Amino acid sequence: MDALRARSLSKVYDGRRGRVAALDHVDLDIRTGQLFGFLGRNGAGKTTFIKIASGLLIPTSGSVELFGVDVRTRVREVRERIAIVPQEGKPFYHLTPREHVEEYLLVRGASSETARDTTDRIVRAMGLTPYASTPAMFLSGGLQQRTLVAMVLASGAEFLFLDEPTLGMDPFARRQVWDVIRHAVRAGSTVLITTHYLDEAEQLTDELAVIEGGHVLYKGSAEALKSKVRREVRLHFDGGFSTQELTPFGEVYAERGGLTVMTTRSRVEELTRAALERRIAVTVGPVTLEEAFLTLVGRSIEEDEAEGGAT
């Protein structure tokens, strides 16, 4: 069964700058037990989607069901089965990481014993042991974020909404969070996570959606996204070429004082030969998810601009 099913979901905000369509007829399915990633530029509509799906924001039109329960009309039933890390949420000033996790579990209805044991496990798994008894106001930003994420992941809720949970965390901490998330999924949770770290999305998620301007541009695996943009190879030149020369081969980015071009396997030889003739160093490697993302979203922006220009 689908854990989440959104149909023609739209949200129009009436803001100071006029009406903003944050979501535009979005259809999306997330299967039970999936670890689903949400990618998109700032303002793409990720948080809006999560707020609607978790019952915190009323959509303009369309519907979302969680485990077959309509979020709009039966929000109480939905809430019993979810937990959420809001984007830029923060813990209480005066409570310690241990207290956060344990009290949150008790408030959610866990027995004292379960709450204590789960708290022990999560505090350890999230690397919070040395800080377990320090009030959050004395903790660094990343540690506060870890505290918030720890309490929500400890819930083991059936559906976990994680809006940029690893924001501001160091690479070690991020990996600890990934492990705890994977553990939750093995235990039966379904996860919807947003992130701007593309390596995180690639390593963690089973499937992902790329959202841009309130539309779902892509849904599938990270691997399939890379092949979809039909760019398998990235070549980096330490100068010696102009953007115009490289554009026919694929998308070009200025990078590290030179140019990087995303292209297909068949054009590699031609390009490396040209570089060698000009006696220029060239590095060849596989396209990363980040580059596939940049290409996909970049093309969509170009199309929009072209349309905008025509009308």
Added chain:
Amino acid sequence: MSWRTQVRAVLRICWFNGFLGLARSPLVLVALFLTPVSFLFFIYVLAPRSELPFGVVGGILFSCLFTGTGMMNDCAYLRLERQLQQVFISSPLRPISWVLGMALSQLVFTVPALVLFLTVLLLVTPVSALSFLALLGLIVLAWLLSASLGFLLSTFFRTLREIWPIGMIVFTSLSVIPPVFYPLAAVPADFRWVAFLAPSTFASQLAAHAVGLPVASVPSVPFLSSPAGLVVGLVGLTVLFIGVAMRFARWREP
């Protein structure tokens, strides 16, 4: 979640937000004592000694009404700045349990001030056991009324910046302008009914009845001169405020 689990959750929220909050930032206490104690001081210095019980009762009511300001600030802060309200209600916890836990926390912050004022009251004027119980009942009603109002308002703010002007307007009209720290008799007889536009006047008049202070009559609305009428009025208003808060509090952003 069963209702027993909900009750336990309410008490947990009161524990970690109220008790631990107070224990770890006792500055809240100073803030809570400051206003009513300074009013009491003015009355002590400026008014004849016989008016002192008015000031003490005023301090009690003011402290109860202050829970509304606290509720409004804390709930708005936890929703907007910390986003913790969202974290807590996106769970088997009922929203109403969250509100009750927060309201009880506010009561915890107020208890030290209430204990002080009640003690002073017992020192300056004789209070029977029955009157004392009546006062406690009044305290509960005033707390429920202002906490409901505070919470309701908190759900409409979009930024923390909007809080203080609204807070000033609403809670000044609730606790400073109406006869809380001064007797209703100071208001010209024909205009006394106007004071009853603020629910706090019902509470202050009932408190005056309970403690045996002189009570002014309201010639234009005789119903407001009798204790029974005042009880009906205050209980009715409290139920109304709770009902309006439950019905209109904004749990989901539009």
